Amino acid sequence: MPELKLLLKHKARTLDEYRRIGGYAAFQKALAMDRQAVIDEIKKSGLRGRGGAGFPTWIKWNGIPKQKTKRHYVLCNADEGEPGTFKDKELMESTPHQVIEGMMIAGWATQADVGYIYIRAEFMDCARAVxxxxxxxxxxxxxGKNIQGTGWDFDLHVHLGAGSYECGEESAMMSSLMGERGMPRLKAPHAPLPTIAGLWDSPTLINNVETFACAPHIIQNGGDWYxxxxxxxxxxxxxxxxSVSGHVNKPGNYEIEFGTKLSDLLELAGGIKGGALKACIPGGSSVPILNAESVAKAVIGxxxxxxVGSMVGSGGCIFFNEHTCIVALMWRTAKFYMRESCGKCTPCREGTDWLFQIHDRIIKGGGRPEDINLLKQICAQIDGRSFCGLGDAAAWPIVAALKVFPHEYEYFIQHGKSIVDTPQSKLMFPYAEPVPV
Ligand SMILES: Cc1cc2nc3c(=O)[nH]c(=O)nc-3n(C[C@H](O)[C@H](O)[C@H](O)COP(=O)(O)O)c2cc1C
Ligand code: SF4
Structure with missing residues (x-):
């Protein structure tokens, strides 16, 4: 199956290189279009947000007030904190103008005055390229001012992230950008949407890097084409x-058309390495894990x-071979969410800590028979009861692991060791690593 390339087709770091591949033609086309016509084209394209939730992009663009009473903002989410995901980094480094052009088209369509690209601080090369x-x-x-004689002013700034997974959550990102602690804010329906009151209480359009990068192609070729x-x-x-990683022969970013089989994506990445396929987390560490049978059945959409029980998420697709201990994998995942919980709400702050502590005692051989039910109960107390999506993200992988691989937990608790007992699997147990609490 050939790999389909649109966003990753070219590497064009400079403006000259980008112009040579037709760069900014879509922006010129958009400037000649009515603003609503631009939004209608995005609607026709069926584009959904690539940051994780898959929300229809046009609804956000259309939600920015048409009657302007305040400054309007465009905010690009380039925090890319989801473990397993590294596509936005490549997009920004290899073709930064593609992302900028997408933001400019969005800025024009929504009458924005200022745009920010919130880039995680570890991505210094991206920040420099952008x-x-x-x-x-x-x-x-x-x-700048009076762009192409249209009378429209638009400024764009890079803002470096504050070094936390939570800062990728859109309301926490806005707080961080405004100089506050990166904690989430109350959301609709209890508070106005960011499109009405976002940055400094002004209308703010927030999209992911990949979402913005799609816009020039849609405007240039038409929504129906897309x-x-x-x-x-x-x-x-x-x-x-x-972003394909884990036990594959050719890890990297692969751009595929929706409707492709998950097993074909694995083939593109050179197939499984070091043993038979055991599991896959298709959309970043927060989405439910699949076993090999589900991978064989799964179609990407x-x-x-x-x-088959999982999600597209942010597209961080991690494949695991037969030497993987699922309990150890969830131990590592739980540790990440415990550390990244911002502490604002009790279910997530306390629950993520307990999820980790219970996994920790299981993999150290001290698991108790009641631990499986305890884990399920804690997940149920976090999922849907937390202030933001991080709580759900912490619970979902464990709920799925307990459902898909219950025997691995049962065995570990009963025998005090992993069901997977191979030299390769030993590498998964970094017991000695100190855990700051
Ligand atoms: C804990 C948490 C972390 C998130 N991290 C990111 C991120 O790194 N990048 C991203 O684009 N979206 C992230 N999101 C989703 C954003 O809140 C938001 O939905 C997204 O940026 C909207 O853009 P889109 O509609 O183009 O997908 C995160 C959400 C949560 C709950
Ligand atoms: S779910 Fe609660 S504690 Fe966890 S990151 Fe969100 S607000 Fe913070």
Whole structure:
């Protein structure tokens, strides 16, 4: 199956290189279009947010007030904190203008005055690449005052992240950008949507890097052209980049059309390495784990992956071979969420700690028969009861692991050691690593 490339087709770091592959033609086209016509094209494309939730992009764009009474903002979520995901990094490093052009099209469509790209601070190369591309765009009059004689002013800034997974959550990101602690805010229906009151209480459009990168292609080629890709699925259109890692021969970013089989994605990544396929986390560490039988059945689409019990998420696709101990894997996952919980709400702050502590005693040989039910109860107390999505993200992988691989937990608790007993599996047990609490 050939790999389909749209967003990852070219590497064009400079403006000259980007122009040579047709860069900024879509922006020029958008400037000549009515703002609503731009949004309608995004609607026709069927584009859904690539940051994890798959929310229809056009609804957000259309939600920015048409009657302007305040500044409008465009915010690009480039925090990319989901373990297993590294696609936004590649997009920003290899073709930064593609992301900038997408933000400019969104800015035009929503009458924005200012845009921010919130890049995680560890991604210094990305930040440099994007900053240099922004400077080039200013020098060419693509950004700044009275762009291309339209009377529209638009400024774009890079903002470095505050070093926490939670800062990728959109309301925490806005707090962080405004100089506050990166903690989430109350959300709709209890508070206005960011499109009404976001940054500094002004209308704010927030999308992921990959979502913005799709916009130039949609405007240039038309929404119908984009929507033709993935037409075999229920409601997933276009392409999606998957960051494939784990036990595969060729880890990397692969852009596929929705409707592709998950097993074909594995083949693109060179197939499984070091043993037979055991499991896959298809959309980043927070989505439910699948066993090999489900991988064989799974078709990539928001609804289609749901049918086998998981999610597209952010596209961080991790494959595991037969030497993987699922309990150790969940121990590592629980540790991540415990550390990243911001502490604002009790179910997540306390629950993530307990999820880790119980996994820790199981893998150290001290598991108790009641631990399985205890884990299930704690997950049920976190899921849907936390202040933001991080709590759910911490519970879902464990709920799925207990459902799909219950025998691995049962064996570990009964025998005080993993059911997987091979030299390779030993590497999964970093018992000695100190755990700061
Ligand atoms: C804990 C948490 C972390 C998140 N991290 C990211 C992230 O790193 N990048 C991202 O684009 N979205 C992330 N999201 C989703 C954002 O809140 C938001 O839905 C997304 O940026 C919207 O863009 P989209 O509609 O283009 O997907 C995160 C959500 C949660 C709950
Ligand atoms: S679920 Fe609660 S404690 Fe966890 S990150 Fe969100 S607000 Fe913070």
């Amino acid at each position: 900053k240099s591309a922004i400077d080039e765009a200013y020098a060419e009059g693509l950004l 929507a033709a890709m993935g037409a075999s699925t229920k409601n997933s259109r276009g392409t999606k980049i998957f 928001y609804e289609e992956i749901g049918e």
